[in-house]
Amino acid sequence: xxxxxxxxxxxxxxxxxxxxxxxxxxxxxxxxxxxxxxxxxxxxxxxxxxxxxxxxxxxxxxxxxxxxxxxxxxxxxxxxxxxxxxxxxxxxxxxxxxxxxxxxxxxxxxxxxxxxxxxxxxxxxxxxxxxxxxxxxxxxxxxxxxxxxxxxxxxxxxxxxxxxxxxxxxxxxxxxxxxxxxxxxxxxxxxxxxxxxxxxxxxxxxxxxxxxxxxxxxxxxxxxxxxxxxxxxxxxxxxxxxxxxxxxxxxxxxxxxxxxxxxxxxxxxxxxxxxxxxxxxxxxxxxxxxxxxxxxxxxxxxxxxxxxxxxxxxxxxxxxxxxxxxxxxxxxxxxxxxxxxxxxxxxxxxxxxxxxxxxxxxxxxxxxxxxxxxxxxxxxxxxxxxxxxxxxxxxxxxxxxxxxxxxxxxxxxxxxxxxxxxxxxxxxxxxxxxxxxxxxxxxxxxxxxxxxxxxxxxxxxxxxxxxxxxxxxxxxxxxxxxxxxxxxxxxxxxxxxxxxxxxxxxxxxxxxxxxxxxxxxxxxxxxxxxxxxxxxxxxxxxxxxx
Numbered sequence: 001x002x003x004x005x006x007x008x009x010x011x012x013x014x015x016x017x018x019x020x021x022x023x024x025x026x027x028x029x030x031x032x033x034x035x036x037x038x039x040x041x042x043x044x045x046x047x048x049x050x051x052x053x054x055x056x057x058x059x060x061x062x063x064x065x066x067x068x069x070x071x072x073x074x075x076x077x078x079x080x081x082x083x084x085x086x087x088x089x090x091x092x093x094x095x096x097x098x099x100x101x102x103x104x105x106x107x108x109x110x111x112x113x114x115x116x117x118x119x120x121x122x123x124x125x126x127x128x129x130x131x132x133x134x135x136x137x138x139x140x141x142x143x144x145x146x147x148x149x150x151x152x153x154x155x156x157x158x159x160x161x162x163x164x165x166x167x168x169x170x171x172x173x174x175x176x177x178x179x180x181x182x183x184x185x186x187x188x189x190x191x192x193x194x195x196x197x198x199x200x201x202x203x204x205x206x207x208x209x210x211x212x213x214x215x216x217x218x219x220x221x222x223x224x225x226x227x228x229x230x231x232x233x234x235x236x237x238x239x240x241x242x243x244x245x246x247x248x249x250x251x252x253x254x255x256x257x258x259x260x261x262x263x264x265x266x267x268x269x270x271x272x273x274x275x276x277x278x279x280x281x282x283x284x285x286x287x288x289x290x291x292x293x294x295x296x297x298x299x300x301x302x303x304x305x306x307x308x309x310x311x312x313x314x315x316x317x318x319x320x321x322x323x324x325x326x327x328x329x330x331x332x333x334x335x336x337x338x339x340x341x342x343x344x345x346x347x348x349x350x351x352x353x354x355x356x357x358x359x360x361x362x363x364x365x366x367x368x369x370x371x372x373x374x375x376x377x378x379x380x381x382x383x384x385x386x387x388x389x390x391x392x393x394x395x396x397x398x399x400x401x402x403x404x405x406x407x408x409x410x411x412x413x414x415x416x417x418x419x420x421x422x423x424x425x426x427x428x429x430x431x432x433x434x435x436x437x438x439x440x441x442x443x444x445x446x447x448x449x450x451x452x453x454x455x456x457x458x459x460x461x462x463x464x465x466x467x468x469x470x471x472x473x474x475x476x477x478x479x480x481x482x483x484x485x486x487x488x489x490x491x492x493x494x495x496x497x498x499x500x501x502x503x504x505x506x507x508x509x510x511x512x513x514x515x516x517x518x519x520x521x522x523x524x525x526x527x528x529x530x531x532x533x534x535x536x537x538x539x540x541x542x543x544x545x546x
Contacts (some may be wrong), residue, residue: 001083053290053384054455055477056506060083060535061381063094069094069201070116070124073513073527082489084119086199086546087295087500088112089539090177090187091481093129095378100144104151104314105376105535110136110174110187112202113502113533115264115513116546120250124546125513130187130195130388131204134171145170148171151314151377166311169193171207171274175230176538181239182265187540188230190284192245196266196443199545203474210269212245212261224248227302231285232263232351235332236436238499242288242332260293273335275328282317287362290436293330294353294401297324298346300370319346319370327408329360329401339412340401342408346370351396351428351442352435360401361391363442363464365426366412387454392447394426396462412432413462419470421449422460427482431494431518440465443483444519449474455506459499461521471521477506481536486519495519500541502533 093111095102101110110130117123129135137145144153146161148170157165173187174194180186186194186208196205212225235242249256259274281297288294294530299320299476307316327340351363375390400409413423425444442462447470449458457488459480474478485502491497499516503526511533517527 007012013531035363054453054506054540056504056509057162057384057455057477057479059383059532060479060504061092061095061108061378061505062532062534063096063108064111064127064532064534067092069126071126071530073115073123073529075468075515075525075527076254078401079117079121079123079524079525081099081119081177082120083117083486084546085117085541085543087484087539087541088114088177088185088199089114089136089203089502089536090130090174090292091536091538092534094340096144097138098141100376102144102149102151102152103378104149105336105378105381106174106373107149107151107153107172108174108534109138111171111534112177112187112197113536113539114199114202115500116200118546126202127531127533128202130173130197132171132173133207134168134196136422138333141336148311148313150312152362157311162311165306169226175538177540178232178241180263180266181544183265185545186266188228188232190228190230192226192228194266199542208266208269212269212271214432224250227280229283229285230260233288233433235262235287235288236290241270242272242286242293243305244283244286246283246302248280248302248304250308252305258295258297258328260335261331272332273337274329275337276336282325284348285348285350287364288332288411288436289353289355289360291332291352291355291362292314293326293332294347294360295330296347296350296364297326297328298324298370299344300346314374317370321369325403327399329374329403337520338406340406340408342399344408345397347430348373349426351444352430352439354436354438358402358404358436360399360403361438362399362401365397365428367394367442368514381454388448388452393421393424393451394446396423396425396442396464398464413464414467416463416470418459418468419460419462419472421446421451421458422462422470422472425460429483429485431487433487433492440493441469441518443485443499445482446472455479459501459521461495461517461518473516473521474524477508479504480514482538483516484539484541485513486541491533493519497523502529504532504534504537 092108094109114126134147146165147168173189185199191509193209225247232241232243241408245259247257255276260272279301282300303316320509329338346367347364353362380386396413415423424446428444446458450456458472460472483499487497497517511529
């Protein structure tokens with residue numbers, strides 16, 4: 001149905017677009033530079049400058065073509081016997097095929113990485129591309145196939161290819177991995193479709209677009225039901241999980257819908273609550289407590305006309321700086337909805353939420369606007385001067401939502417002398433035993449920690465209770481990504497456990513897996529990896545899977 005609708009719309013737009021086709025003529029670009037550190041944006045001296053200023057940083061955003069399975073890796077100290085399971089991460093693996101390159105980091109082909117810990121002192125590393133339809137078609141054609149992506153490619157697609165991309169939709173699940181109630185582990189993006197993967201071999205099993213019963217009040221050919229979240233959350237006290245579905249109305253002037261969805265398994269979902277909206281906001285994640293789900297509908301709206309016209313989602317998102325953020329608060333058991341307004345803000349990731357007295361407490365990584373998303377284009381990231389010119393610093397905000405009073409208050413956290421960028425964290429993680437509970441510690445990545453260089457990256461620990469427990473780990477020319485917190489079995493303290501993450505050592509141009517004591521934020525163990533691990537987005541540890 002979706003393909004039929006888009007074809008119908010495009011038949012009316014093609015004559016107009018043909019008049020503009022000269023601006024979309026594909027232009028050849030240079031081949032990969034010999035160092036394989038990304039496209040040559042501003043001339044031959046750029047990589048030399050980058051290696052001098054930020055050695056190895058460009059490898060963060062360069063293709064990693066080698067695949068492998070169960071390669072032994074060796075830690076410098078014995079591993080704890082209780083560490084049994086697999087850390088699986090999803091992220092950016094390949095930035096070009098043939099003569100075409102992605103222009104935005106978010107569009108790189110998905111590559112899965114895993115670190116297995118059988119509990120007998122050994123450990124193993126695997127790396128494989130997600131065998132999506134998008135990836136397989138592109139490899140077969142030795143060209144980036146026309147599928148919908150966040151931005152575009154260089155050379156650009158022609159008008160027919162852009163039409164193909166719009167009809168095919170997004171198929172690159174390069175953001176996260178998650179385990180549903182049926183035990184299946186899937187690769188996700190901000191879309192309804194997922195890919196089931198084998199957590200042991202990292203082989204791609206199959207795509208799933210879960211059927212869902214859509215009430216008559218929100219059904220019909222005018223809705224495109226495909227936008228969701230890469231960050232599902234568990235439904236407390238059950239084996240179910242929560243996500244959302246945005247149903248975009250393609251008829252101008254007609255309302256769209258947002259639905260809170262219960263996930264029982266990778267192929268079984270049901271709607272808890274559904275409500276109309278004038279425009280669909282872009283939402284990457286949402287917050288939940290034991291009884292409520294909170295959506296931050298920031299004023300970053302999907303413009304359907306632009307989406308159809310350009311077939312480029314990044315160009316179809318409208319930011320309205322003078323429009324407040326709308327909060328949709330849904331009671332999980334009854335589906336009752338409360339709509340509130342708060343300050344204009346932009347967020348990608350919620351940190352945690354819980355209920356305290358009459359308030360719902362929600363912590364997020366907040367930005368004044370979504371400009372940094374646009375600035376994650378390859379032409380900026382690979383330029384050692386331009387990438388330092390844009391602001392990437394988040395601010396940890398706490399919201400106090402009182403449904404009885406229909407009030408929303410918020411506060412920001414200040415940095416301490418011990419960790420001067422701890423409040424600028426994003427890509428957050430917590431001790432999951434404290435999910436939906438009052439908690440004290442959030443961990444995350446602070447880009448541009450010194451507020452000068454994007455490559456000055458710190459892994460930080462933010463003390464949300466006392467303020468004096470802020471800590472951070474930072475090493476010059478070592479580039480960290482999101483960590484995952486693995487709690488020590490039987491631990492009595494919230495921060496009793498390890499942060500585990502891959503780190504790129506720019507000076508040696510190699511990667512290692514770091515194990516960091518969450519109490520002290522000191523590296524206590526590490527293992528060199530056989531290949532460079534480029535920038536990862538999200539991942540998690542799965543117990544007893546190896």
